[in-house]
Amino acid sequence: MVFPFRLPEVVYLGQGALEHLSGEVKKFKADKVLLITDKGVQAAGMDKLVRTCIEEGGAQVDIFAEIDAEPSTDTVDSVAKFVRENGYNLLVGLGGGSPMDVAKASAVLAVNGGSIKDYVGIELFPEKGVPTILIPTTAGTGSEVTQNAIFAFKEEQVKKGIVSSYLLPRVAIVDPALTLSCPPRVTAATGVDALVHAVESYTALKATLQTDIYALEAIRLISESIRTAVSNGQDLAAREKMSVGSFFAGVSLANAGVGAVHALAYPLGGKFHVSHGVSNALLFAPVMEFNCVGNLGKFACVAEAMGQPVAGKSPREAALLAVRAVKELVADVGIPNSLREVGVAEEDIEFLTVSAEKQTRLLTNNPRLMTRKDIESIYRKTL
Ligand SMILES: NC(=O)c1ccc[n+]([C@@H]2O[C@H](COP(=O)([O-])OP(=O)(O)OC[C@H]3O[C@@H](n4cnc5c(N)ncnc54)[C@H](O)[C@@H]3O)[C@@H](O)[C@H]2O)c1
Ligand SMILES: [Fe+2]
Known part of the structure; x- marks a missing residue:
């Protein structure tokens, strides 16, 4: 049996990869970017670094750093609503799997509407989402290259996966320097x-x-x-x-x-x-x-x-x-x-x-x- 083989459109991998962020932002011609991250990553100062690169790419940036570890469906639903209401045209996910999963899922949910709970399964999104750039700060989940996003379903006390080729980011930037501060x-x-x-x-x-x-x-x-x-x-x-x-x-x-x-x-x-x-x-x-x-x-x-x-x-x-x-x-x-x-x-x-x-x-x-x-x-x- 032959299976499809998918990757993000562009991958920068290795020391210095982050230098390519501003150029990639420029290519999207995005003017309003939402940087999605969490408090731990923010405390390590990485949001400022990334923000500067995005601004050098000619876009205005807002930062949303309220992502909880092992995020729930409620988090995705509220971030998607925020993206839709504010008209962001590029999302950047910065962090471990938690912020990256929220960035990629809310990008697609913002366009398709409803709750992320409606899309548990394989290839259920009819439309592509807002473009995403994912930047891992842990060496772990590989979320920057997968078509999966995993969320906690609080009522059932379980975690479930959403699988869609639309969850793949347009650009993945994997720079080991961003993991140096990981405890x-x-x-x-x-x-x-x-x-x-x-x-x-x-x-x-x-x-x-x-x-x-x-x-x-x-x-x-x-x-x-x-x-x-x-x-x-x-x-x-x-x-x-x-x-x-x-x-x-x-x-x-x-x-x-x-x-x-x-x-x-x-x-x-x-x-x-x-x-x-x-x-x-x-x-x-x-x-x-x-x-x-x-x-x-x-x-x-x-x-x-x-x-x-x-x-x-x-x-x-x-x-x-x-x-x-x-x-x-x-x-x-x-x-x-x-x-x-x-x-x-x-x-x-x-x-x-x-x-x-x-x-x-x-x-x-x-x-x-x-x-x-x-x-x-x-x-x-x-x-
Ligand atoms: N999408 C996928 O394919 C996929 C695969 C595996 C896991 N996941 C999901 O990813 C989530 C877990 O992600 P994770 O393991 O990367 O952890 P995480 O994103 O929850 O981060 C863990 C902690 O590390 C901190 N942290 C991250 N980078 C740091 C840095 N450079 N310096 C200092 N602190 C830093 C964060 O602030 C956080 O407190 C889970 O929800 C899991 O289900 C997704
Ligand atoms: Fe895993």
């Missing part, structure tokens, strides 16, 4: 999220030869640099490998999708407000251990890309080395390894299982069929 906790959680994107998309049923190239390189780059980036945030070389790795992982995720790690992680974000990266990190090794037999050859390649000694090993032994490598990496960057540590109790397992089972878009892309019983047993094992 170790954020670097660790977002970095492991990126690694999950690479491993899940590489072993996904929708993986292709084309996505495999991006995924494997992402696994190499992130595995060799995440410990340094967490331990010494000022190491620009490590930050650059993380930024490029998370972007490559995003390219692979955008085109091959992810699987059961994300499916089982979403309910943790929705109900227990555990950050997306930490939720994924908790379920990463347990789900991988379950998945290995679904594609021993590919998991063996994951182990090799993570620097494990696979020579002379059987595919099964090599594949299990990947699970070991992930356990060590998650522990080394200081992320909790049990659900209890993030507030989950025995009696919550039923809710988690029922919620995860509903993530059919992700579960049907997983390399091994996962039943309700399997989901429950993985949660129990991780408790």
Whole structure:
């Protein structure tokens, strides 16, 4: 089966990428720009830097910095209304996945109308949105290159994804210098999220030869640099490998999708407000251990890309080395390894299982069929 392969129209990737922002703003001939970001990014002073670049591109800029972490559908609905009412003709999303997801979704919602809740599913927007430029300040979600946006649905206490090719930004600017101020906790959680994107998309049923190239390189780059980036945030070389790795992982995720790690992680974000990266990190090794037999050859390649000694090993032994490598990496960057540590109790397992089972878009892309019983047993094992 042949799948479409999509990317933003223009990508600037690497040190100095931000220098291209003003030129890109000029090309849009936009006169009224909304810069969407959050308080943490603002405290690091990056909104001013970006604002200056946009103004050099000849546009007037307003800043909206009220984006909450792991944003809800209400946030998107209100930002879209604000965009519509004020006639912005270019949106710039600056931050981690939270501000970038809000920027791309509110850009499309502002044109199509209604609530973002009306568009849960695949390709449901009839019209293109206001153009967007996305600028990540974490090396993690890859949202700058994906056609997904993820929001918390407060009433149901779950997170759901909106998927549309119209969510792709027109321009992605990935400059590792913008991640230097990321604290170790954020670097660790977002970095492991990126690694999950690479491993899940590489072993996904929708993986292709084309996505495999991006995924494997992402696994190499992130595995060799995440410990340094967490331990010494000022190491620009490590930050650059993380930024490029998370972007490559995003390219692979955008085109091959992810699987059961994300499916089982979403309910943790929705109900227990555990950050997306930490939720994924908790379920990463347990789900991988379950998945290995679904594609021993590919998991063996994951182990090799993570620097494990696979020579002379059987595919099964090599594949299990990947699970070991992930356990060590998650522990080394200081992320909790049990659900209890993030507030989950025995009696919550039923809710988690029922919620995860509903993530059919992700579960049907997983390399091994996962039943309700399997989901429950993985949660129990991780408790
Ligand atoms: N669209 C996609 O394809 C996709 C993929 C994965 C995750 N997501 C979503 O993205 C969201 C999570 O994004 P995230 O993990 O990047 O975290 P985030 O955007 O919520 O940011 C986490 C924290 O880090 C701070 N921060 C960000 N950059 C900083 C910097 N350079 N210096 C100092 N502080 C900084 C923020 O202020 C915030 O407090 C979730 O809602 C998740 O579901 C989307
Ligand atoms: Fe993710």
